[in-house]
Amino acid sequence: MKGNRVFITACCALAVMAFSQLLISGIALAVRFEEGKKVRIVEKEVEKLVPIRIKVPVASEPRKAIVERPKPELPPVPEPEEIVEPSIADPRSERLVTEARQARIAGDMGMAIVKLEEAQKESPDDPTVIFELGVVHELMGVNDKAAQYYEQVFQMGIQGAGELYKQAAQKLRDGFEQPTDMLGKVALGRVRIFKDPKAPGGERVVLTVPVQKAPGQEIDAQDIEVAVTFFNKTNKGQIVQLEDTSWAEADWVSLPFDWQGGEETLRMNYKIPARDTQTAHLFGDLSYYGQVVTLTYKGEVLDLQAWPRDLAARIGQTAPAGNPGSDFPEFLDQDILPPNFDPDIPLLNPLPSE
Structure with a gap:
């Protein structure tokens, strides 16, 4: 009789344990089902191009750090019959x-x-x-x-x-006129790159970007735009785009455009500020890697020059068939810079020596 009680007690205990396990499994499945119904948001960082766009300033805009070329004296032109653009009444x-x-x-x-x-x-x-x-x-x-x-x-x-x-x-x-009609008539010259190893407080690079025009072509300078996208390299070997456009200053060497010698020149002063120890430890040090220079006319890409060349693929852009782009850029050193060139004010033309 006593053995039957023990057997019945054991069976009840097993039944309770089995019921508990079924109850726990049911609760777990319910929780998992509710979690599966939740909307999960996965953030993905998308690389965004940050080109520095440089247009030719209009005559009314103030000019910065520019030395004007002397304007030649022209003979007086007789006044034509006055025909003016009508004003809008409303x-x-x-x-x-x-x-x-x-x-x-x-x-x-x-x-x-x-x-x-x-x-x-x-x-x-x-x-x-x-x-x-x-x-x-x-x-x-x-x-x-x-x-x-x-x-x-x-x-x-x-x-x-x-x-x-x-x-x-x-x-x-x-x-x-279509913008593509200017293919082969306006192009980028060979970019000149000067790395200044003596720049205080960081690394500095000065770029000289020539824009060349074929003889006999009439071009509205306001339709020309040069865009420069800089790339840096971390000490971990990663290639990253410039995000802080305040690191770069740009200006045309001479205005207004007169195309003397068949070209006009854009000069850019690019400086990477030195990072403090904590920032460098967290994000790594940055050094200049290269750039992509794009020439557009009325919004259409006429020419492109990337250095190193793999950077063109990073921005998904190639030079048009009419303008295959220049070859390698020209690297300058301290010994072949123009006379009186001061890297601290690189946007100024060298002053003539007396």
Whole structure:
């Protein structure tokens, strides 16, 4: 009898243990199912290009660290018959045209068209509004539409369109220039690289970037832009892009452009500040590795020069077929720098010795 009680007690204990295990397993499955329903966010760092874009400043902008070339004296030119661009009568339309021009210069053609179409509703027969619509469509490559707008301005005559009549007539007569038409006519020269080992407080590199023009070509300097993307190397061997654009200063050596000798020169002063011990321990030291220089005309890439060459693949860009790009850059040392060249103010031309 006593043995039966022990057997029954053991069976009950086993049953309780089995039930407990089933209960624990059920709770675990329920928790796991609820966790599986949660949305997980995985952050992934995406490398972003940080090019330094240098446009040719307009005449009204102040110039920094530039020595002007003496302007030659020209004979007086007789005054032509005065033909002026007509003013926009409606103030709101005038404001919209100004905003459209700003958007066009910034490359936002969609916004420019929206502003101009709104201005056209207010002033449907204004020649400035219609001409600006032609300019925007021409830059977008919609030449048929651009020609229609220019034809409208042309039909207004000198009395109705003033100076815009002449410009529209020239557009209709000569056709529309495409940015790619300048392939082989504007290109980058060989970049010269000067590494300054004596720079205080960090590493400094001075780049000289020539922009060359073929003889007989008429080029609007405002349509030219040079973009430079710098790359650095850590002491762990990683190649990283420059993020702090304040490390680089750029300016054109001479303004306004006169293309003496067939080229104009951009000079860049790039300095990597020295890191303190703690920052260097956490993130590593940085040293100059190279750069990618891109020449664009009206937003189209005409030429590209990367050093080292593998950097071109990093930005996903190659030189167009018409301009295969220059060969290796030219490296300078202290012994072959221009006379009176001061690395502490590298944006200035050497002053002539007396």
